[in-house]
Amino acid sequence: xxxxxxxxxxxxxxxxxxxxxxxxxxxxxxxxxxxxxxxxxxxxxxxxxxxxxxxxxxxxxxxxxxxxxxxxxxxxxxxxxxxxxxxxxxxxxxxxxxxxxxxxxxxxxxxxxxxxxxxxxxxxxxxxxxxxxxxxxxxxxxxxxxxxxxxxxxxxxxxxxxxxxxxxxxxxxxxxxxxxxxxxxxxxxxxxxxxxxxxxxxxxxxxxxxxxxxxxxxxxxxxxxxxxxxxxxxxxxxxxxxxxxxxxxxxxxxxxxxxxxxxxxxxxxxxxxxxxxxxxxxxxxxxxxxxxxxxxxxxxxxxxxxxxxxxxxxxxxxxxxxxxxxxxxxxxxxxxxxxxxxxxxxxxxxxxxxxxxxxxxxxxxxxxxxxxxxxxxxxxxxxxxxxxxxxxxxxxxxxxxxxxxxxxxxxxxxxxxxxxxxxxxxxxxxxxxxxxxxxxxxxxxxxxxxxxxxxxxxxxxxxxxxxxxxxxxxxxxxxxxxxxxxxxxxxxxxxxxxxxxxxxxxxxxxxxxxxxxxxxxxxxxxxxxxxxxxxxxxxxxxxxxxxxxxx
Amino acid sequence: xxxxxxxxxxxxxxxxxxxxxxxxxxxxxxxxxxxxxxxxxxxxxxxxxxxxxxxxxxxxxxxxxxxxxxxxxxxxxxxxxxxxxxxxxxxxxxxxxxxxxxxxxxxxxxxxxxxxxxxxxxxxxxxxxxxxxxxxxxxxxxxxxxxxxxxxxxxxxxxxxxxxxxxxxxxxxxxxxxxxxxxxxxxxxxxxxxxxxxxxxxxxxxxxxxxxxxxxxxxxxxxxxxxxxxxxxxxxxxxxxxxxxxxxxxxxxxxxxxxxxxxxxxxxxxxxxxxxxxxxxxxxxxxxxxxxxxxxxxxxxxxxxxxxxxxxxxxxxxxxxxxxxxxxxxxxxxxxxxxxx
Numbered sequence: 001x002x003x004x005x006x007x008x009x010x011x012x013x014x015x016x017x018x019x020x021x022x023x024x025x026x027x028x029x030x031x032x033x034x035x036x037x038x039x040x041x042x043x044x045x046x047x048x049x050x051x052x053x054x055x056x057x058x059x060x061x062x063x064x065x066x067x068x069x070x071x072x073x074x075x076x077x078x079x080x081x082x083x084x085x086x087x088x089x090x091x092x093x094x095x096x097x098x099x100x101x102x103x104x105x106x107x108x109x110x111x112x113x114x115x116x117x118x119x120x121x122x123x124x125x126x127x128x129x130x131x132x133x134x135x136x137x138x139x140x141x142x143x144x145x146x147x148x149x150x151x152x153x154x155x156x157x158x159x160x161x162x163x164x165x166x167x168x169x170x171x172x173x174x175x176x177x178x179x180x181x182x183x184x185x186x187x188x189x190x191x192x193x194x195x196x197x198x199x200x201x202x203x204x205x206x207x208x209x210x211x212x213x214x215x216x217x218x219x220x221x222x223x224x225x226x227x228x229x230x231x232x233x234x235x236x237x238x239x240x241x242x243x244x245x246x247x248x249x250x251x252x253x254x255x256x257x258x259x260x261x262x263x264x265x266x267x268x269x270x271x272x273x274x275x276x277x278x279x280x281x282x283x284x285x286x287x288x289x290x291x292x293x294x295x296x297x298x299x300x301x302x303x304x305x306x307x308x309x310x311x312x313x314x315x316x317x318x319x320x321x322x323x324x325x326x327x328x329x330x331x332x333x334x335x336x337x338x339x340x341x342x343x344x345x346x347x348x349x350x351x352x353x354x355x356x357x358x359x360x361x362x363x364x365x366x367x368x369x370x371x372x373x374x375x376x377x378x379x380x381x382x383x384x385x386x387x388x389x390x391x392x393x394x395x396x397x398x399x400x401x402x403x404x405x406x407x408x409x410x411x412x413x414x415x416x417x418x419x420x421x422x423x424x425x426x427x428x429x430x431x432x433x434x435x436x437x438x439x440x441x442x443x444x445x446x447x448x449x450x451x452x453x454x455x456x457x458x459x460x461x462x463x464x465x466x467x468x469x470x471x472x473x474x475x476x477x478x479x480x481x482x483x484x485x486x487x488x489x490x491x492x493x494x495x496x497x498x499x500x501x502x503x504x505x506x507x508x509x510x511x512x513x514x515x516x517x518x519x520x521x522x523x524x525x526x527x528x529x530x531x532x533x534x535x536x537x538x539x540x541x542x543x544x545x546x547x548x549x550x551x
Numbered sequence: 552x553x554x555x556x557x558x559x560x561x562x563x564x565x566x567x568x569x570x571x572x573x574x575x576x577x578x579x580x581x582x583x584x585x586x587x588x589x590x591x592x593x594x595x596x597x598x599x600x601x602x603x604x605x606x607x608x609x610x611x612x613x614x615x616x617x618x619x620x621x622x623x624x625x626x627x628x629x630x631x632x633x634x635x636x637x638x639x640x641x642x643x644x645x646x647x648x649x650x651x652x653x654x655x656x657x658x659x660x661x662x663x664x665x666x667x668x669x670x671x672x673x674x675x676x677x678x679x680x681x682x683x684x685x686x687x688x689x690x691x692x693x694x695x696x697x698x699x700x701x702x703x704x705x706x707x708x709x710x711x712x713x714x715x716x717x718x719x720x721x722x723x724x725x726x727x728x729x730x731x732x733x734x735x736x737x738x739x740x741x742x743x744x745x746x747x748x749x750x751x752x753x754x755x756x757x758x759x760x761x762x763x764x765x766x767x768x769x770x771x772x773x774x775x776x777x778x779x780x781x782x783x784x785x786x787x788x789x790x791x792x793x794x795x796x797x798x799x800x801x802x803x804x805x806x807x808x809x810x811x812x813x814x815x816x817x818x819x820x821x822x823x824x825x826x827x828x829x830x831x832x833x834x835x836x837x838x839x840x841x842x843x844x845x846x847x848x849x850x851x852x853x854x855x856x857x858x859x860x861x862x863x864x865x866x867x868x869x870x871x872x873x874x875x876x877x878x879x880x881x882x883x884x885x886x887x888x889x890x891x892x
Contacts, residue, residue: 059885213757215718215891225720228632230881231639328606330630349578398640402647409649489640492649493629504606508760 038396046237054238071201074140082148084283090153111482112206118298155189247387310515355427390485600823601650687769712752734871787863805866
């Protein structure tokens, strides 16, 4: 008996491995076919040319340097504003807090092309700071403020407050308490927020395209110009390589710095947060100014323009059923809206299925070293789509899926598919930590009660992480709704999406087009509001289940 | 609180699952069925012909019906970005082209299209437009300032802060003007000219539309710049109640853009594509070009509308026809960009 176990002891291991392989096969095929295949296809064309020359080209270095420094400045400003914001919105309490938390989330969820439009109006109305770079940085702060506030705030909420209180008791001023006690404690969240903000700012495309007016080049816009206007694939590939390296570095930092969740709406703290008081005025003033000037004002500007520009409110919205002055659109904004909703639904569902599968497999407990290393590699593989230029991937699709064996380009599915590839990393980042942190006791109890693996997953684990699931669904949906780079390449003809028609309207003003663009932006903001509020309503924390054992 | 039941019993009793699961299930079913539908749908339809064009292409419903009735094919349009990115997309996808015929490849890109074997047979010229400066007649009359007569005068101090052009890296009219300056001032002199323009308060915007409709004072945007880089045909669109155009063109030293159409190599419907190119050359389509796309028909027998002969005649002198724009683009743009970015 003993001998038999010794001899065949490896069998259950193999069985387990093959099962795991089977589970991995679907996400791996998905990623292989829809990400690595088109990517290698397009990059191999680029790397067949004299791409290496671009790594030593002075102008390309200048562009890389600009991309880095504007991202650093944007990130620094975002963090400086976000710390008081996190303090007021998460560490303290006041009436209307939940509403404000939702309000500041809107910019992060909006298509960047809408954000850029809002800031264009702002710039033209204010008529100060003619340097477009200043406006690009302002727009980046606007976009990432919520991300940073939430990352820092949710961590701050979970911190033990005793040290802070002790310091306050000992007579330290509030500013000093925050500076010398809270900030060091917040280090993991600060690093995580820095890395994510930096990442989003280096990959920024729509904002730089619109606000830069074609005279400011970052890596992403230069990649697009090289591929789109100059058909210089070697250059596009070289720059894409540089950009990916930048992203990988930022990822690495955010991973070592500890992870903090970026949930849409987190549960309230257990009543130990204090009300805002008079001593909080510096933080209140900064946060108030940010909310009014940076968050609300650009959106109000868009609403205002939609109501007053060109033909007026009613006509601007009525025009959404038209093709614009000079028929510049292929389909009306309303039809593009239907395309966007359809794409959003399909791509979010696919991203959820793949993302949840990957998260589940990654979260399986393992002690074997080889398995841990393998999981790490798989984890990074499924993160990669976040760091790849969407324009490069879009071109990959264009050359790969034209005909045999996969004529995807001919169908409308190509856009939701590529968008689902981009959403999978976000879904994994949200679901994997949630599944990994589940109390294994429930799962083991379920197994004891006779549930098989599937039942235990479907009926126990999934409902337990449902809030993360809602958030992941919303993120995936909004990635699809706002995605511009790939859609601008692949969604031509009658497949245009909201961001692509919006860009056509903004870049081709004249006649009623500008008013239409404002009405369309309003439409998108309202749609985004709807999604965010639907999620934050669903996300209300449930009463805690009473612990009365399992069955 | 019900008397018994932890999460497992509750879950097992309720086989249907919670709301999350119901939504997930429904979504999965919907996605799979739509994938199946898309997979089964016929991807090629021999009864239709697909025309790849740039974004500015316009065809009236009457003309579309005329073509469809004559040829028996349904006309489908794929607007694939501006002229440059449309051509690039066609080159990238030449093994499996995104359409049957193409309209809008211009004279700067003809060689590139030929080198890449994009076209089955020959490209046929369809229309042309002349890139010239326009000025706001009313603005100059009010300021009692004579309007500039050629591009050299734009660097004069009396025209400081008056001129707006589109960026040559992002717009074809901007590129045409860059070529114009090279033809007029030579490879050794054009950057000097641009430096002077820059010092004289030249405004550069991303696209022709921004320049003309937003920044130009003589059009609907009522902007702050009375001189704009546009086309010799543009004044025909600015005719006011008094029957006169508010704007006029500087008709010397203009750059002519000719647009071509052709059958794409590897087209699924070559016969339909040929019929379509013939239709684009036909009298009825040619006659629609001025009003629909603000360009001159290539067929000299087509008479222009009266407002065109009066206010929007073609350029008097043309330059830059001998330049290899496609071949030198990258070098010129790099030099220009180092000056302006």
